[in-house]
Amino acid sequence: MNAYRLGEFEEIVLLTVGILHGNAYGVTIKQEIEDRLHREISVGALQTTLRRLESKGFLDSQHGDTAPARGGRPKLFFTLTAFGKRALAHARDVRNSMWDALPQIILNLD
Numbered sequence: 001m002n003a004y005r006l007g008e009f010e011e012i013v014l015l016t017v018g019i020l021h022g023n024a025y026g027v028t029i030k031q032e033i034e035d036r037l038h039r040e041i042s043v044g045a046l047q048t049t050l051r052r053l054e055s056k057g058f059l060d061s062q063h064g065d066t067a068p069a070r071g072g073r074p075k076l077f078f079t080l081t082a083f084g085k086r087a088l089a090h091a092r093d094v095r096n097s098m099w100d101a102l103p104q105i106i107l108n109l110d
Contacts (some may be wrong), residue, residue: 001075002090003087004086004087004090004091006058006087006091008044009041009049010049010052010053010058011088011091012033012096013029013033013046013049013050013053014053014058014059014080014084014087014088015030016032016033016036017029017078017079017080017084018049018080018085018088019032020032021079022077022079022081023077023079024077024078024079025064025075025076025077026043026046026047026050026076027047028077029046029078030043030046033046047101050078051098054078057081057083057084058080058081058083058084058087059078059079059081059084060078060079060080060081061076061078061079062070062076062077062079063075063076064076064077067092
């Protein structure tokens with residue numbers, strides 16, 4: 001089994017955490033994905049995926065400061081781990097290899 005195996009949504013979430021470097025928490029991650037992909041995602045699906053990626057060792061999380069507007073609850077910020085960065089690099093390499101192997105005639109069909 002490949003230690004770096006990622007599903008499509010997992011890969012999107014990891015990429016988004018990287019894009020938001022230093023400001024990646026639930027709301028910003030959700031908004032960034034929706035803005036970039038023009039598709040809505042559920043909070044539950046995102047939270048489940050964030051926890052799964054953290055349990056796989058691809059993400060770390062850290063509580064921010066508390067905020068009265070949030071009822072005193074702190075935001076939970078996510079960052080890529082070294083393992084998560086390697087998983088993204090592996091996913092990119094696999095995709096590029098597959099694209100490179102695609103016959104040109106396939107790309108030219110209308």
